[in-house]
Amino acid sequence: MESQNYKNHRKFYPPHHFIYLPLLMVLQVFGIFKIFNDESHELIWILFSAVVFLILYLAVMVRQHYAIGLQNRIVRLEFRQRYFEIFQLRSDEVESKLTFDQIAALRFAYDDEFKELLYEALHENIKGDEIKRSIKKWRADHHRI
Secondary structure, X not given: OOOOOHHHOOOXXXXXXXXXXXXXXXXXHHHHHHHHHOHHHHHHHXXXXXXXXXXXXXXXXXXXXXXXXXXXXXXXXXXXXXXXXXXXXXXXXXXXXXXXXXXXXXXOEOHHHHHHHHHHHHHOOOOHHHHHHHOOOEOOOOOOO
């Protein structure tokens, strides 16, 4: 398996991202094309395009909503556990000062860098993407949704 880093840490689900969604987008473009080129059935093509759009919208939003919601809860839980293991303290106060973007970015840093980047996130308010870019030794996460 390829070593994970900032440039390749995003994950795709091929059937969804490269087959289902592109197919729906092609159908959407086709439906819009037919609206303007098949005047005798214009209303049918408008309805077709509206239905395809709703399916496309729901496919993206429902999948993302559940997966991201669950993943975000787990990322926060991992942060709390890791903070406790490193500092032997509860993370409630620290966690409330961080954005989710910062918390998610910190998980890619090993413990020594975690401490430094956490300090910077709290005191210099660096953003999550900046935290990721600052990581010298990337701690891979191959279990992302």
